[in-house]
Amino acid sequence: MQPIHTQRLTRSTLLFPLALVVFEFAVYIGNDLIQPAMLSITQDFGVSANWAPSSMSFYLLGGACIAWLLGPLSDRLGRKKILLAGVMFFTLCCLLILLTHNIYQFLVLRFLQGFGLSVISAVGYAAIQESFAERDAIKVMALMANISLLAPLLGPLLGAFLIDAVSWHWGFVAIAGLSFLSWFALKRKMPEPLQKPIQQPFIYLFRDFKTIYTNAKFLGLSLALPMVTMPLMLWIALSPVMLVEKLGFTSVQYGLAQLPIFFALIAGNLVLIKIIDRFALGKTALVGLPIMLLGTFILLLGIIWSSYLVPCLLIGMTLISFGEGISFSVLYRFALMSSSIGKGTVASAVSMLLMFSFFFIIELVRFLYIYFHISTFVWTCMILIGLWFVYPRIVLKHTMQQRLTLGKF
Template sequence: MQPTPKTLNRSTLMFPLALVLFEFAVYMGNDLIQPAMLAITQEFSVSATWAPSSMSFYLLGGASVAWLLGPLSDRLGRRRVLLAGVLFFALCCLLILLTQNIQQFLAMRFLQGIGLTVISAVGYAAIQESFAERDAIKVMALMANISLLAPLLGPVLGAFLIDYVSWHWGFVAIAMLAGLSWFGLNSQMPRQQQSVSRQPFIYLLDDFKRVYRNPQFLGLSLALPLVNMPLMLWIALSPVMLVEELKLSSFAYGLSQFPVFMGLIVGNMLLIRIIDRFALGRTIFIGVPIMLGGAFCLLAAVFLPHYALALLLIGMTLISFGEGICFSVMYRFALMSSDVSKGTVAAAVSMLLMLSFFVVIEAVRWLYTQVHLIAFSGSCLLLLGLWFTFPRKILKSLMQQRQQSGSF
């Protein structure tokens, strides 16, 4: 039985708020720790170029089990899989305290990254099934705003960890947040879910083939990493660019993140306010060109080194603002582009996202050691430019179909 979509009100918000507490914990697992990576690499006596690998292995862990967790939640229920995933993430945050070298540390980061899939392949699927179309997008945008406290607070708290205590306590705090979210989800998450036929897992490959052979799914899903990747590269590389290259203090580095992520928050707030006034998807055609303008500012920083910091922050603020007004809509379109069970579709989206993040971050990390800032700026410009090819064509086709069918 298909669950009846809920409308957005104070009562129905309790489940998303419990979920976003876990999402906040998972993001803090990156945003709080990434600024401390320079100190961690020193503690393990390895080069600072290992710092971005903490994030890329975190993302790779997220991609590694998406193929399993999404379909598993179709069969066992979103609730059961989500609650188990939250506990696993909290345990891994505590186990990382026992690591003795960078290899063990990255292995635990890989396992912690599974929390990303628990959110994207299980939690987000439950949100999309629980709410009507525009309300689901509003909930996703609202959740994004709350979870963005992580990249806003993370760099400052990470700097505090480096200067006054130890990075170990960051993981203890993250584990405690995950534990609190478990109690909230156990109390507030709906038990009802969409019924799906419990086919043997041998049919998983057929389901994923159906999803990935769908041109509309591919176009809409490929748009997600293209649009989200510049901000992910910024999170991964900004400690090296701003602290190592531009010689900012740890505290100044933390403060520099505020305009970037405030841009994302403002973009999400604007999306919530205007989404009922435009045809769904229209904000994407507004947001991505703004992001492209931001990428040109990043490129200008290469040629105007005296203004590099200002141009980087202006460019990234434009990019994050543009992402805020379009990403939640993109995700909804991608998830609904296939009629395969939503846990499987969400898993397919998650795998594509996380694998793209891992490959591109590691590639740009290597390029950065060779050509420095131009590697970051050029990669952001290229990624956003690619959106104007196949993904834009598929989105225009979808918008025409929705207009013809009367779905606005």
């Protein structure tokens, strides 16, 4: 699929990304607000606290399972129709979860709510990448990330408030209201059409996915994404158990402990926006990943010298978050543009790979955590970041060299 045109980054062209980020914020806070309340939710349902990370993993699994359909549908029917339908579906699922009576019903609705993740990644992000010139698209993604990062910043604090003051049910009511508000903003501000719909029959979808997943360049660049983002995702999933249950943090202390980590992610995105026009595209990732690796070594020091565990966890995760901030948007752009197939389908392929990785790794770490506790989290982070320096780094440097040969900065 070829875009009709690309826009320059101006105040007027930012209205659509701002409308989209309202929904993105609702979807993200749908995890970050609820995850701190999971200890209270598991108590309400009469199950072990070990179920707490499953709320996040089923949320991610829902996004992974629908991604294959949403992107190709948006290639054929138009991004706007699919985006608006997805926003409304997410809103309804947030309200339906109020009717659940046990942990199994709760996780089914969490799975369905997770569809919202793919609405963003397979439809919304594809529209952003098509609408703006290359470096402007990366800036827009970074700006959106900073706004959506209010979710993990506010989520733990609001989650603590839910636990101490009101029922967790009100969190889902607020998320549904925010999502419904974004539906109106997107209906008004999303341009249409952003692309010419593909005329191929839907049966070609499977051929397209085969072409994408057998592309070595796509695999190298896309596999980098879960390696870069997984440590922070694991932190969000496990930190309530590690900090509150294991280390005895209060709900407020838990919320405050998240602030340096997510402020570092915001700082990384701001640095990316500031310097991206000065360096070859991809250079920030080559700087960011060593910073993340240093963060994992600091996490390891906390395991070795347990009396320094808490400061090492916070310092290590702060460095990891900063490195992710200056790396992710660039790596995502490279992954999305690594195939000539319709960008909705490519975005779906990236989304599926990313979210299935999230689900399986979080569930594996959740199981291993029962036996090895915080060291499971630390060693998983180190292994994931270390693996980036094997194949994905080689593919990234080769891609940068190809761009240089073609005269692209």
